[in-house]
Amino acid sequence: xxxxGTSTLLQGAxxxxxxxxxxxxxxxxxxxxxxxxxxxxxxxGLAVAAVRVLGADALLPSTLLHAPPLPDELAVFRxxxxxxxxxxxxxxxxxxxxxxxxxxxxxxxxxxxxxxxxGPEPExxxxxxxxxxxxxxxxxxxxxxxxxxPGEDCAVARLAGRRSLDVARGFVRAVxxxxxxxxxxxxxxxTLLDGVPETLGLETxxxxxxxxxxxxxxxxxxxHAARLTRTGAFA
Amino acid sequence: MPSKEKVxxxxxxVPSVDIEAALDPAEVDGVYRDSRECAALALQAGGxxxxxxxxxxxxxxx
Numbered sequence: 070x071x072x073x074g075t076s077t078l079l080q081g082a083x084x085x086x087x088x089x090x091x092x093x094x095x096x097x098x099x100x101x102x103x104x105x106x107x108x109x110x111x112x113x114g115l116a117v118a119a120v121r122v123l124g125a126d127a128l129l130p131s132t133l134l135h136a137p138p139l140p141d142e143l144a145v146f147r148x149x150x151x152x153x154x155x156x157x158x159x160x161x162x163x164x165x166x167x168x169x170x171x172x173x174x175x176x177x178x179x180x181x182x183x184x185x186x187x188g189p190e191p192e193x194x195x196x197x198x199x200x201x202x203x204x205x206x207x208x209x210x211x212x213x214x215x216x217x218x219p220g221e222d223c224a225v226a227r228l229a230g231r232r233s234l235d236v237a238r239g240f241v242r243a244v245x246x247x248x249x250x251x252x253x254x255x256x257x258x259x260t261l262l263d264g265v266p267e268t269l270g271l272e273t274x275x276x277x278x279x280x281x282x283x284x285x286x287x288x289x290x291x292x293h294a295a296r297l298t299r300t301g302a303f304a
Numbered sequence: 305m306p307s308k309e310k311v312x313x314x315x316x317x318v319p320s321v322d323i324e325a326a327l328d329p330a331e332v333d334g335v336y337r338d339s340r341e342c343a344a345l346a347l348q349a350g351g352x353x354x355x356x357x358x359x360x361x362x363x364x365x366x
Contacts, residue, residue: 076322083326114317122326153323160328208331246334 082119086127087286093130094293120149125169125215126290131177132218133297143178150174162212164193165225169216172223195224206232207239211254214291217261219298226261233262237269244274249282253291260299272299 120127128146131138138146150171155164172190174181198209210217216225229236236258243252256275259265275292282288 075318076325079318079322079326118318118323121323124327153320156320156324159324163324163327166327204331212327212329242334246332248332248334251331 078115079118079122082115083122084286086116086119086123087290090123090126090129091286091289091293094133094290094297097134117145117149117152120145121153121170123215124166125173126294128173128177129215129290129294132173133294138177143174146170147174147178147181161193161195161197162209165195165213165216168193168223169213172221192224195228198225199228203232203235203238204242206235207243207255208251210236210239210258211243211251211291214254214257214294217254217258217294217298219261229258230262230264233259233264234266236262237265240269240271240274244278247281249278249285249288250291252278253282253288253295257291257295257298260295 125132127149128138128142130136131142137143150167153167155167168190171181175190198206201209210225210229213225216223217229236255240252240255240259243249243255252274256271256278259269259271265271275295278288279292283292
């Protein structure tokens with residue numbers, strides 16, 4: 070299917086943003102390169118849209134480092150949350166991605182009030198994901214890899230934990246299909262889950278995914294997040 | 305009265321349909337390779353076990 074010009078521009082902006090996140094994760098400096106420069110007009114709109122697509126991972130360095138994000142960075146993130154609410158009939162990945170951004174914003178921006186003032190953010194429905202085949206589950210979990218954070222509970226993380234063998238099968242399938250983005254996202258989930266078979270060779274598998282697909286910043290981001298989660302570097 | 309989607313597009317310049325498509329992508333078509341190539345790549349990557357496993361059984365036609 071032919072892509073619109075906006076869609077192509079958006080994909081480029083998302084990749085640029087992901088590159089910044091990878092640089093920050095590599096350097097261990099949460100202020101490194103993730104904040105979009107102060108821009109106006111069309112460029113700002115594109116930056117906001119790119120943050121919405123990358124989702125909660127746009128602030129991943131701050132989340133993993135437990136450090137406050139830069140004010141500009143936080144402002145763009147908040148704008149993305151407010152500008153792109155999911156429609157009532159949106160797909161589960163769209164709804165959960167927005168939920169993950171709101172959760173991140175509530176944690177990092179005390180002035181952001183959305184939903185109940187106290188207690189956790191109400192969760193969207195995850196029944197559709199729970200009924201998905203192992204192939205579809207892995208695909209959707211990979212899209213929602215921003216939810217794969219150490220110590221962060223939600224319905225998607227719980228169902229991934231219940232179906233760790235399915236995710237492991239999906240990881241192998243993704244590698245064999247050369248779907249590096251899916252493999253990297255599934256691998257990030259697997260680093261968090263119990264009951265993953267040793268024979269999977271997850272660590273070597275992630276090395277291989279990085280070798281083959283690491284030039285794509287969206288792959289590199291997931292692999293780095295997985296490694297940091299595995300080593301507990303920022304715990 | 306303009307729709308919510310139209311207002312968002314005017315404010316950001318990016319249609320929400322493009323955002324939703326990026327957030328709900330279809331699975332890409334797989335590209336399979338044969339086992340010898342897998343083994344060579346796995347050895348190149350450091351001798352991992354993962355890709356040396358036999359290929360996933362596929363249903364037979366007919």
